[in-house]
Amino acid sequence: MSQAFDVIVIGGGPGGYIAAIRAAQLGFKVACIDEWKNASGGPAPGGTCTNVGCIPSKALLQSSEHFEHANHHFADHGISATSVKIDIAKMIGRKDTVVKQNNDGILYLFKKNKVTFFHGRGSFVKAVEAGYEIQVAGTKEEVITGQQIIVATGSNARALPGVPFDEETVLSNDGALRIGAVPKKLVLIGSGVIGLEMGSVWRRLGSEVTILEGLPTFLGAVDEQIAKEAKKAFDKQGLKIELGVKVGEVKTGKKGVSVAYTNAKGEAQSLDADKLIVSIGRVPNTIGLNAQAVGLQLDERGAIVVDAECRTSLKGVWAVGDVVRGPMLAHKAEEEGVAVAERIAGQHGHVNFNTIPWVIYTSPEIAWVGRTEQQLKTDGVKYKAGTFPFLANGRARALGDTTGMVKFLADATTDEILGVHIVGPMASELIAEAVVAMEFKASAEDIARICHAHPSLSEATKEAALAVDKRTLNF
Ligand code: FAD
Ligand code: NAI
Numbered sequence: 522m523s524q525a526f527d528v529i530v531i532g533g534g535p536g537g538y539i540a541a542i543r544a545a546q547l548g549f550k551v552a553c554i555d556e557w558k559n560a561s562g563g564p565a566p567g568g569t570c571t572n573v574g575c576i577p578s579k580a581l582l583q584s585s586e587h588f589e590h591a592n593h594h595f596a597d598h599g600i601s602a603t604s605v606k607i608d609i610a611k612m613i614g615r616k617d618t619v620v621k622q623n624n625d626g627i628l629y630l631f632k633k634n635k636v637t638f639f640h641g642r643g644s645f646v647k648a649v650e651a652g653y654e655i656q657v658a659g660t661k662e663e664v665i666t667g668q669q670i671i672v673a674t675g676s677n678a679r680a681l682p683g684v685p686f687d688e689e690t691v692l693s694n695d696g697a698l699r700i701g702a703v704p705k706k707l708v709l710i711g712s713g714v715i716g717l718e719m720g721s722v723w724r725r726l727g728s729e730v731t732i733l734e735g736l737p738t739f740l741g742a743v744d745e746q747i748a749k750e751a752k753k754a755f756d757k758q759g760l761k762i763e764l765g766v767k768v769g770e771v772k773t774g775k776k777g778v779s780v781a782y783t784n785a786k787g788e789a790q791s792l793d794a795d796k797l798i799v800s801i802g803r804v805p806n807t808i809g810l811n812a813q814a815v816g817l818q819l820d821e822r823g824a825i826v827v828d829a830e831c832r833t834s835l836k837g838v839w840a841v842g843d844v845v846r847g848p849m850l851a852h853k854a855e856e857e858g859v860a861v862a863e864r865i866a867g868q869h870g871h872v873n874f875n876t877i878p879w880v881i882y883t884s885p886e887i888a889w890v891g892r893t894e895q896q897l898k899t900d901g902v903k904y905k906a907g908t909f910p911f912l913a914n915g916r917a918r919a920l921g922d923t924t925g926m927v928k929f930l931a932d933a934t935t936d937e938i939l940g941v942h943i944v945g946p947m948a949s950e951l952i953a954e955a956v957v958a959m960e961f962k963a964s965a966e967d968i969a970r971i972c973h974a975h976p977s978l979s980e981a982t983k984e985a986a987l988a989v990d991k992r993t994l995n996f
Contacts, residue, residue, distance in 0.1 A: 524637075526552045528865060529655050529667030531643040531810065533557070534568020535851040536842025537673030538627050540858030544671075545634040547866040552665060553636050554643035554657055556809075559624065560617075564640040566627040567620075568675050569843070570851040573695045576623050578718050580616040581698065582882050585725035589884075597921055607726055609702055616698070639665070644811035652837055653815065669837050669865050672817075672825060673858065674810055676803040676843035681710065684771045690778050690796060691771070694719070697798045703727045704795035708780050712739065712762050714881050715800035717755070721883045724760050731792055733782055735801075737765040742879075744893035744942040746908070747928060751887050751944050754924050758884075766790075771797065805844045820846075830870075831861050839865075853877050876959045880949040885924045888948035890956050891940030894930060903933035907965065907988025909981045911945045913996040916976040922946040927985035929965050936964035936989070947978050954982055965989040 526549075530541040533555025541553035557572055559565040565572055584607075591605045631638045641659020648654075652668035678693035680686055688696035697719045703726045709716045712734035724730040739762065740748040755762060765785030772779045777795040784790050805824040812819060818826040818834035825840040827833055833840050839861045842854030853872070860870030881887040897904045908928045911917035925945025931938050941955035958968055968986035973979045984993050 523654070523664045523666050524552070525651065525666045525668075526550050526637070527667070528552070528669045528671065528862070529554065529643070529653075529665060530671045530673060531655065532568065532673035532675055532842070532844075533566035533627065533638075534673060534675045534842060534854065535570045536675070536844075536854030536858045537568065537671065538566055538630070538858075539855040540671045540673060540841060540862050541636045542630055542634045543859045543862035544865065545636050547862060547868075549862075549865070551634075551636045552639060552667065553631065554639040554641060554655070556640070556642045556659070558640075559621070564628065564638070565620075565624045566631075566638070567623050568673075569694075570854075571623045571627070572620060573698055575851050577616045577620050577698045578694075578715075578722075579882055580619045581612065581722045582718060584612045584615065585722045586884060589725040594921060607703070609700075609726075613699055613701070642809050644809055645670075645815045645817070646811075648815055648835075656811075670839070671858070671861055672807075672810065672833070672838065672840040672844060673842045673854065674806050674844050676849055677806050677808075678799070679802045679804050681768065681771065681799055681801065684799070686799070687773070690773045692796060692798045694798075694800065697800075700796060705729065706777075706792075706794040707731075707796050707798065708733065708778070708792050708794040709798040709800055710768055710780070711735075711799065711801040712764075713800060713802065716798070717760075717881055717883050719798055719800065720760055721758075724758065729761075730759075731761040731763065731794075733766045733768060733780070733792075734762060734764050735766060735768070737785065739764055740881075740887075742893075743887060744889060744928060744940070745895055747887060747889065747926075747942045747944045750925055751883070751885065754885050754944075755883070773797075803843065803849055807844065830864060831857050847874065848877060848879070850877065850879070873960065876956050878952045878956050880952065882949060885922075885945045886948035887944050888952035889940065889942040890952055891938065891959055892930065893940060893942065894928075897930060897939060902939065904939060905931050905933050905936075905965075905989045907931075907985050907990070907993075909984035909988050909993060909996060911978070911981055913984075913993075914976075914978060914981045916978050916980070917946055919976065920946060920978075927951070927981045929968075929985045929989050931965040931989045936966055938963055938965055938968070938986075941982075941985075943982075945978075945981070951978055951982055954979060 528544045530553040557565045646654035707728040712732040767783040769781035841857035863870030878890045912923040928942040930940040965986040
């Protein structure tokens with residue numbers, strides 16, 4: 522007799538494990554199946570985000586930022602740090618410890634919430650009267666039954682056609698997070714989020730980094746003024762970004778890798794490097810799910826087709842996170858996971874796609890929520906813009922980090938905030954205020970009239986809101 526559950530979640534990344542916990546909180550008998558293995562073959566729930574994404578990348582960004590500060594910024598504070606060295610093995614070891622703390626944390630949360638965890642691959646067997654039979658293939662094989670199924674199987678790195686990842690010389694995000702020594706020369710293809718974050722890590726540690734980007738514009742999804750300011754800062758740091766390239770043949774050998782490409786002027790070029798990181802986007806992952814056994818509908822990109830509420834083509838089967846449409850972000854996956862669990866319980870789970878924040882954890886950080894100035898122009902919306910530079914913010918000056926600005930975009934008639942864009946220190950934290958404001962449909966005037974602590978970076982947010990009506994106080 523197979524074990525029967527009210528809800529089975531396939532995938533234990535941010536979409537899956539959060540959905541499982543929320544469903545258990547709502548009183549359901551829940552199982553979560555995840556196949557990720559740690560170095561010793563044990564369970565490592567948390568998905569891409571915890572194992573080879575958000576968490577390890579931020580650990581390396583932190584280590585490399587400390588190194589950069591010790592090398593280049595301590596002296597401004599009168600601190601002499603001569604012969605600063607980096608022990609890469611220790612840095613990677615620390616990152617692995619941080620990852621393990623998160624894996625263990627999730628296993629603890631499953632216990633606390635009485636979620637039954639299965640370590641192995643989950644796949645559809647067939648639809649049955651009581652829901653669906655799901656096979657779990659781990660150290661042992663078993664079939665369990667779930668009335669409701671939530672698929673949260675995530676995504677995988679996209680490879681260049683004909684250039685498979687070997688994780689030695691041609692690296693995906695996985696290999697990029699465990700390079701054993703600072704490469705003298707590093708090439709990245711794609712100047713999106715991973716390209717900029719990983720490029721920053723290894724540049725700070727001493728690599729000569731070149732990022733080759735296919736599009737002619739830098740960070741096309743970001744507000745143009747903010748992207749321009751960020752590009753200026755990256756250029757100054759020595760992060761080389763070539764736009765409008767067409768990548769040709771990639772050859773690997775004992776000495777590393779050689780990348781042939783055509784630059785924006787149409788000239789044939791070639792770059793030799795020790796390592797190549799390919800960061801050209803990710804593809805939804807349904808490998809091993811046996812979706813065809815039950816007729817689960819996928820689109821032409823391989824994503825599971827869902828409606829606005831994450832219902833798939835099959836009754837009682839839901840899908841959330843990177844495996845469905847929408848931004849590939851951990852917090853988007855989590856919000857969908859919570860909403861689906863609540864919908865299964867008959868509640869009105871809700872995800873507001875207009876207020877999902879984006880953050881790029883470079884230095885300066887880039888963060889935004891809502892629409893960009895170019896989108897408002899395209900949409901024909903009448904708006905007012907206000908900006909405030911960190912150069913005029915006392916806390917930023919005290920920190921010694923005055924790059925960038927906060928920018929507000931508000932409706933010209935109603936003053937409702939339509940977008941907030943930040944490039945500068947702690948943009949990742951500052952954006953939260955803008956998300957709350959937009960969620961409550963606040964006006965720029967609302968933020969301008971709220972008392973912000975002095976001295977704090979958040980005063981730049983208030984001043985940018987004041988700038989919408991041309992009444993900044995400190996600029
Ligand atoms: P995943 O996290 O991919 O989890 C899916 C899980 O399902 C995996 O554990 C997988 O092994 C398992 N699985 C798949 N198929 C099966 C099966 N058949 N049976 C059992 N288990 C299965 N997002 C942010 O918001 N902030 C960031 O800072 C950020 N940084 C990132 C950095 C990098 C380098 C990368 C690559 C991504 C980053 N992301 C970030 C994106 C984020 O990682 C994803 O959006 C998020 O992990 C998606 O969550 P998910 O639950 O949909 O899928
Ligand atoms: P991305 O979509 O952010 O960027 C890919 C870039 O590669 C684009 O600029 C694209 O124009 C370019 N590109 C595509 N094909 C190319 C080619 N053949 N030659 C040259 N350039 C090419 O994808 P990325 O960086 O791989 O990250 C994947 C996703 O992971 C992100 O979209 C994001 O959702 C998530 N992520 C989020 C992070 C965060 O929230 N801080 C950090 C890292 C990843």
